[in-house]
Amino acid sequence: MLLLAAVAVLSLVLGAKPLSLAEVWHGLTDPASPEYAVVHQGRLPRTLLGLAAGAALGVAGAAMQTLTRNPLADPGLLGINAGASAAVATATVLLGVADLDHQVWYALLGAAGVTVAVHTIAGGRQATPARLALAGAALNAALYSYVSALMLVDSTSLERMRFWTVGSLAGARTDTVPSLLPFVLAGLLIALLVTRPLAALALGDDSARALGARPGLVRGAVVVAVTLLCGAATAACGPIVFVGLLAPHLVRALTGPDPRRLLPWCAVFAPVLLLTADVAGRVLGRPGELQVGLVTAVLGGPLFLHLVRRGRVGRL
Amino acid sequence: MIVLRLPGGLSLRLRPRALVVGLAGTLLALVLAVLAVGAGDYPIAPADVLRVLAGGGSPADRFIVTELRLPRLVTALAVGAALGLAGAVFQSLTRNPLGSPDVLGVTSGAATGALVVVVAGGGSAALAGAAAGGGLATGLLLYALAGRHGVGGHRLVLVGIGVTAILTGVNGWLLTRAPLMDAARAALWITGSLDGRGWANAVPVLAALAVLLPAVLLARAPALRLLEMGDDSAAGLGVSVRRVRVAALGAAVLLVSVAAAAAGPVSFLALTAPHLARRLTRAPGPNLLPSAVVGAALLLAADQLAQHAIAGRQLPVGVVTGVLGGGYLAWLLAGERGGRR
Numbered sequence: 001m002l003l004l005a006a007v008a009v010l011s012l013v014l015g016a017k018p019l020s021l022a023e024v025w026h027g028l029t030d031p032a033s034p035e036y037a038v039v040h041q042g043r044l045p046r047t048l049l050g051l052a053a054g055a056a057l058g059v060a061g062a063a064m065q066t067l068t069r070n071p072l073a074d075p076g077l078l079g080i081n082a083g084a085s086a087a088v089a090t091a092t093v094l095l096g097v098a099d100l101d102h103q104v105w106y107a108l109l110g111a112a113g114v115t116v117a118v119h120t121i122a123g124g125r126q127a128t129p130a131r132l133a134l135a136g137a138a139l140n141a142a143l144y145s146y147v148s149a150l151m152l153v154d155s156t157s158l159e160r161m162r163f164w165t166v167g168s169l170a171g172a173r174t175d176t177v178p179s180l181l182p183f184v185l186a187g188l189l190i191a192l193l194v195t196r197p198l199a200a201l202a203l204g205d206d207s208a209r210a211l212g213a214r215p216g217l218v219r220g221a222v223v224v225a226v227t228l229l230c231g232a233a234t235a236a237c238g239p240i241v242f243v244g245l246l247a248p249h250l251v252r253a254l255t256g257p258d259p260r261r262l263l264p265w266c267a268v269f270a271p272v273l274l275l276t277a278d279v280a281g282r283v284l285g286r287p288g289e290l291q292v293g294l295v296t297a298v299l300g301g302p303l304f305l306h307l308v309r310r311g312r313v314g315r316l
Numbered sequence: 317m318i319v320l321r322l323p324g325g326l327s328l329r330l331r332p333r334a335l336v337v338g339l340a341g342t343l344l345a346l347v348l349a350v351l352a353v354g355a356g357d358y359p360i361a362p363a364d365v366l367r368v369l370a371g372g373g374s375p376a377d378r379f380i381v382t383e384l385r386l387p388r389l390v391t392a393l394a395v396g397a398a399l400g401l402a403g404a405v406f407q408s409l410t411r412n413p414l415g416s417p418d419v420l421g422v423t424s425g426a427a428t429g430a431l432v433v434v435v436a437g438g439g440s441a442a443l444a445g446a447a448a449g450g451g452l453a454t455g456l457l458l459y460a461l462a463g464r465h466g467v468g469g470h471r472l473v474l475v476g477i478g479v480t481a482i483l484t485g486v487n488g489w490l491l492t493r494a495p496l497m498d499a500a501r502a503a504l505w506i507t508g509s510l511d512g513r514g515w516a517n518a519v520p521v522l523a524a525l526a527v528l529l530p531a532v533l534l535a536r537a538p539a540l541r542l543l544e545m546g547d548d549s550a551a552g553l554g555v556s557v558r559r560v561r562v563a564a565l566g567a568a569v570l571l572v573s574v575a576a577a578a579a580g581p582v583s584f585l586a587l588t589a590p591h592l593a594r595r596l597t598r599a600p601g602p603n604l605l606p607s608a609v610v611g612a613a614l615l616l617a618a619d620q621l622a623q624h625a626i627a628g629r630q631l632p633v634g635v636v637t638g639v640l641g642g643g644y645l646a647w648l649l650a651g652e653r654g655g656r657r
Contacts, residue, residue: 077477141418141584142642148507149635158500166488241481290489297485301478305461308474 056229058270061244074245078136083114084234107235167240167293187228341609400611403586408602416587420476424483425454426576451573508582508634541601584641
């Protein structure tokens, strides 16, 4: 929690024009101060978006990994972010939808479609981790090709899409988080409500049923939650890789695999990860910035590789 | 299964079904090739195509066939075969149907190499060289990080996914750094396209295939099959595990890199071709040759589709392979026996 607050403050303070803590405070509270515009138009929406998107991606990743008992499960790997991207890309390039309020719905549609498709393709109830991952890879490849094709339609689309597909918080405006928040909150709520039966489900469907959980209902709830979370996050930031995969693995080292502890801590820790990456991108890329999608990949990637090499990944 | 016993203690095992599939696939690829050469804005009858290939034909037909259409076609066949073969080796080595160069990051590495050249403003030759270099460097990295200590379980795939995710981030960032015109060129390249490919693109792939296909892969096929039973079993059966793995991995990475240098990272072919080949031959083991043949036929067919599917507009072939390959694998998995390995 403290860490989260510290990173959030850092995110407000650091940037192309570093502000002091006092200046940020004035900017937040005093409409007359010169920093008001910087803080209210730029830093604050961006920080809030980082918090929301980070929590969304982290919890979605943790829920998927627990549900599928698959260390590779990640909204990105199973194609859900790609589904949202493809839908948003279609809306942006072909239908000319430019505002986030509408894009969110397309993203949700895409995410929902892929979530259902990946589950069905992998064999429904009989889905094994390997089949799920394989189905996700298949959909990912198909959707990635589709988005590439859309980018090649004309140079205007390329110009718009190439920045979005990296994954960035820079597009955050004052109205971004409010239009996103209902979806993220609903998703988080559903995910946190099912953590207890989710823990039972980790023992296998039969044991879970014996413990009073309803596997079908839990699966459905997780799917809805993941769709809401990933769709909303992707619509606002583009497909950010690695946060959904990395955060649960790091948190699991502290909390153990119990979803009742894992999911809430992911909701706290994943935003720390995302905001740290965003701040690092702003500091390292000065006077411009590095997109947060690049930073999560470059900073998170080696850490993930290190975990894999030490054999810490895979114990669920 | 037929076992041929040759004099001198040598024996050769043949699977009739695999043979039939291999031959049928080759035949299909050749027929497709003849039809593909004939198709286009200036149609040429199959008989005339054969006449040109035999050394005859009218001068106009000769020019169109040998200078314009054949190079692209040969590039497609060679790249398809290289990717199919490499995919079969990767899937066999990782004992994982996901273990394709796309998932492991070799193709992303090739794309990174090419994008660096695009951002720095280099020419086509430098781009191809950098693509091959990027793929090879990624292969080395994978081996250093995971391959040395065994590739069983999820290990190599996990490392590969990590590397892919890093490189995808870097690639996206590189794409935003390039000026818009160069970015358009780069976006086309990283999709994978056979547009305007000439003999200069085809020859390196053909050379790599000519050297690697017989020398390393066919000689290693029995060892690869034993390796699929697990490192310990293979070692117990007399396989020098590390040597086979290094040789096979190196050859596969080389093939992918050269193929990517010629046509860009054509997505998904290396994942799909071995699956399809295995389903067709129903044979255990890596199915190296059938995979290569299926890969060649697939890429050729996909390229024809890319050229002629939408009238007056050419799609990059990578879009077609990605969409069709993804759809195919989805269908495969949805079916009863798919995905098991």
